[in-house]
Amino acid sequence: MSLNIRPLSVEDRERWEPLFHAYREFHKLALDNSVSDKVWGWLMDDNHPCFGLAAESDGNIAGIANYHVSPNSIVGGAILHLDDLYTTPAHRGHGVATQLIGRLGDIARDHHASDIRWVTNGWNSVARNYYRKISTETDWVTFTRNASTAD
Numbered sequence: 001m002s003l004n005i006r007p008l009s010v011e012d013r014e015r016w017e018p019l020f021h022a023y024r025e026f027h028k029l030a031l032d033n034s035v036s037d038k039v040w041g042w043l044m045d046d047n048h049p050c051f052g053l054a055a056e057s058d059g060n061i062a063g064i065a066n067y068h069v070s071p072n073s074i075v076g077g078a079i080l081h082l083d084d085l086y087t088t089p090a091h092r093g094h095g096v097a098t099q100l101i102g103r104l105g106d107i108a109r110d111h112h113a114s115d116i117r118w119v120t121n122g123w124n125s126v127a128r129n130y131y132r133k134i135s136t137e138t139d140w141v142t143f144t145r146n147a148s149t150a151d
Contacts, residue, residue, distance in 0.1 A: 001057055001094045005103040008043055008052035008064070015061040016040070016054065023064075023086035027121060039066070050083070053103055055096045062091035065100040069111045080108040082118035101134065 008016060020036050043052040043066065055063035065085050072079035082104060087096040101116065108116050116135075119142055120127045131137070 001062075001091070001096075003062065003096065003099050004056040005099050006054055006056065008054050010044060012054055012061065013040060016052070016064060019061060019064050019086050019088060020084070022088075023084055026086070053100055055087075055091075055100050057091065057096075061088075062094075063087040063096035063100055065104060067104060067107070069108070069113055072114060075114055078108075078111050078113040080104060080111065080113045080116045082116055085118070097130065098134065 017036055017040070020039065021031055024035070025031065039050070042048040042050040049068045049070070051067055053065040053067070054061045055065075063086060066083045067080055068083065069078055069080050071077075082101070085097060085100065104116050118131075120131065122128075128137075
């Protein structure tokens with residue numbers, strides 16, 4: 001399969017949105033057009049730190065990767081965070097995720113980032129098995145606290 005990995009453009013909205021909705025649904029999040037509107041706005045705003053890639057095949061978007069680069073104070077450098085990665089069911093197993101992550105590696109090096117980091121749900125065994133082949137599973141444990149929680 002021939003893929004063109006490229007930055008998302010304004011013209012991609014109608015092809016990006018179904019993939020973003022499917023990604024959210026896969027992670028058991030309700031369809032919420034306000035979220036996709038907000039995220040798309042971030043991805044198209046040159047002054048926002050979030051960016052997106054499209055994996056295009058035969059005029060279709062086969063996969064997406066949304067990411068941002070941030071300081072990594074523990075090493076005194078930068079780190080690229082892969083926020084969202086989704087491949088359409090029809091294109092899974094054809095190297096879409098591998099090529100998207102490969103391009104993220106190029107972008108990370110361009111930003112002098114030491115690593116690409118991402119999280120996935122513990123129940124997502126297919127992704128976890130794939131990630132173990134291409135990366136290192138760390139001992140770091142992720143915690144989340146709702147920002148509105150009272151002290």
